[in-house]
Amino acid sequence: MNERQVSECPVPPAPARRVGPLTRTDFVRYAGAGGDFNPIHHDETFARAAGYPSVFGHGLLTAGVLGGYAAAWLGRRNLRGLSVRYVDQVWPGDVLVLGGEVLASEAVADGTEVRVSLTVHSEARGRDPRLVLSGGATATYPASGGERA
């Protein structure tokens, strides 16, 4: 990380956010909203037959929660890119713990471009926190500062 560049960074440190515990109802609600009805996310019998201990959350549910977090942190209108890689399952009862870190802040033609890393960990009673998603985002800020008009 380049200290000089980061000191000029137009974004604040990433806020702390915890979401959950997530329930089977949250998974069903996301299935309806998004339209992904793979039964592995809502049908316990199907999930067990496929070798899982229970149903688990859609990757895009975790990504959706992270998208809102990234937009709130970086500025909805500044967000230019978001990427996610699913690392592990989110089980019923898990609490999502969202975080991020500025990787680079660079001057571009008409302002500043900021790249950040993003992570989602899952916490549950009696288990160590696990990384469930790793990702990143890009945001741009006009030279005048703040969000674009």
Next chain:
Amino acid sequence: MADRDLIGHEYPSYSFPVEYGKVREFALAVKDEDPVHHDVEAARAAGYPHLPVPPTFSAVTSHWAVRGGLDVLGLDLRRVLAGGAEWEYLGDIVVGDVLTVRSRIADVLSKQGGRGPMTLVVTEHTFVNQRQETVLRLRSTVIELGER
């Protein structure tokens, strides 16, 4: 099991309207509390003509994509996992827009993973609005684990 012959395969394109109720429902489902996704007055105060969509709203295309589209991959749902996704935001998407989606299979890869052989299928989606502006690009990766 998907194979490399599918690279370049184009799905039938389709259009869908960005609907008020769907934007609110989706924002609630992903626990996005930004009032611009729930309240038209808040959206207008922020300079949008109507509710803007949350960053991963492209997922709702599952309700619209031409039925049978994924069948070309022949995936076994018991062995399928989402791998990841990348969104590139090129313009605002708000309630009232009509988006046309074009999707093609960009890559099919075989890999050796922790749970044995797996196949990765990368699909690229382009979203064009009613003014012919490309407002969103999405690359998504689906993983099919090997037979147990």
